[in-house]
Structures are given as structure tokens and as C-alpha cells.
Amino acid sequence: MGLDIRIPMGAMFAVIGSLPAVYDLAAARSARTYEQSLSINANLWWRAFMLVFSLAMHYLGRRGGDATVHLAEESPEERAMEVREHHAELEGY
Secondary structure, eight states: OOOHHHHHHHHHHHHHHHHHHHHHHHHHOOGGGGGGGOOOOOOOOHHHHHHHHHHHHHHHHHHGGGGGOOOGGGHHHHHHHHHHHHHHHTTOO
């Protein structure tokens, strides 16, 4: 039962990305509003980026959730290192 950090992170970006959408819908905007930003709706592009990022995090979190976790002590490299350390300790290094 491990919670992957990507799932809550994706949810956070989805919520934060939806806030500018609500603001844009609530505020009456004119074309003059976007004159300072070269007529580019920055909220629209950031909202789209956050949505794509949140979907990617959610997908990767769900896909990686069934991965098997191996302890370092159970790996062959760790056992070999333990043997080397044990022999070095016995030899007085």
C-alpha cells in the first residue's frame, strides 16, 4: 500500500490549474486586457499546461503503482557488498 507522490501532485496541479479557468469565466474580459501580453491569453496556456502535466502525473502514478519494491538488503549487489565489508572487517582494514 504505497501512495505514489505523483497522484496527489497531479491532483494539486489540476486544482490549481482550474482556478485561472474559474477566474477567466467570472471576470468580464475585453481584447484590451491582453494588449500588454501581445494579445496572448497567458492563463489559457498555463491552464492547458497544468492540465496536461496533471494528467501525466496521474497516469504515471497509476501505472507505477503496481511496481514491486525490492529492499536493498535483498539485492545481489548489497549481499556482495556485505560480504566484502565483512571480510575487510575480519582482516582489520
